[in-house]
Amino acid sequence: MTLDAVTKITPMGVMILALLSEGDMHPYEMARLLRLRRDDRLMKITNGTLYHSVARLLEQGLIAEVGVDREGNRPERTTYTVTPVGSDVVLDWVRRELPSAEGSTKFRVALAEAHNLDREEVIDLLRIRQVALEEEYGLHAFGISEARAKGVPLQFLLEIERQQALLDAEVEWMRSLITRLEADEIPWGSAGFDDSDRYRAQRKAAQQ
Known part of the structure; x- marks a missing residue:
């Protein structure tokens, strides 16, 4: 795991990777689940920001596509899974941000994901x-x-x-x-x- 990969990940990216550690999901499910759990209290969650974060994680090799499905007249939904590297990034990011006294949002997300350690x-x-x-x-x-x-x-x-x-x-x-x-x-x-x-x-x- 490179330090560069850990430093480039955003709090939103960490939350997405943590969600995918629970099971494969498509972005629409991720957004709804974050809101149902009131994780939007940690940061503003918009569909645009979430989809952009998913694209970045895919580009970085931290997540991978596992399928595309369509139900009725709904748009196609791509389902993603977390890669082994993505799982490691979450742990390393939490290890970096949890002891830091800087950045309240990063600490709050790190604390929310501390149970992974x-x-x-x-x-x-x-x-x-x-x-x-x-x-x-x-x-x-x-x-x-x-x-x-x-x-x-x-x-x-x-x-x-x-x-x-x-x-x-x-x-x-x-x-x-x-x-x-x-x-x-x-x-x-x-x-x-x-x-x-x-x-x-x-x-x-x-x-x-």
């Missing part, structure tokens, strides 16, 4: 992010303290204060999450997934 690896990666967030919080706290000491009007510090509050909440949540993972309070991986009627109903609804 072993629990212990996820804990180690989250600890790296926790340290980075604590350092960033310390810098914000120091900056605010220095600004106040210099008499900077509070109205100019509102954005910094907000960011400090968000970082404080994020650090506390991260500590709690790591503790829960260490204590096996969160079922993980395939052992923690119930192939329920609700999941099957979602897949069926997305295929309509």
